[in-house]
Amino acid sequence: MSTSRSRVLARTAVIGIFASTAVFGLTGVASAHAGKVSASCDKETSTVTVNLHDYTQGSTNTWTLTDNGEELGKGSFGKGHQQTWDKQDATIKHEYVLTVKTSDDPTGEKKWSFTAKAEADACKKVVPPTTPPAETTTPPASTTTPPAETTAPPVTTTTSAAVSTSPAPAAAPAEDDLADTGASIALPLAIGGVLVLGGAGALIAVRRRASNN
Known part of the structure; x- marks a missing residue:
């Protein structure tokens, strides 16, 4: 009885060993x-x-x-x-x-x-690049203005002298000129007075004669 039981146990052990080997082999292939x-x-x-x-x-x-x-x-x-x-x-x-x-x-x-x-998935936010402000510096406008030409041609102002139509007054004889002739002015004056008086007398006589006629 004990011998039969020992044989059964031995067979069971062998079967178990073969089964374990088969399972191990399958596991090895599956994990490869x-x-x-x-x-x-x-x-x-x-x-x-x-x-x-x-x-x-x-x-x-x-x-x-x-x-x-x-x-x-x-x-x-x-x-x-x-x-x-x-x-x-x-x-x-x-x-x-x-x-x-x-x-x-x-x-x-x-x-x-x-x-x-x-x-x-993305895990970092995109930071937009910082744009520097646009250059607003404007060069100063040129204020240098060339001087205006002020040189003008000279104006001709030649004016013809007015021509005087009046006769120039006769220059009075200087006393020195009369003195140079050696004659006195009293004699001509006396002669002139006599002639004036003679003429006046003749004119009066003519008028009387005419009135008597």
């Missing part, structure tokens, strides 16, 4: 060829990380990472690859796409070849 991409933006720092592990050394394994449609990095790896970018622009949103290819799963049926996505 793992990878992911993660992104975050915190305290004005935007980062993205690629983590690939448990791939087969010697297989053809490649990876490519894009950021908003533009290639950020790519390469080949063996058992695994890990890389972090920690200087991404924190003022914009990022959409990352990781593409992994392995020769162990060329069709992606086992999901060892896969495409994964990760996003990181």
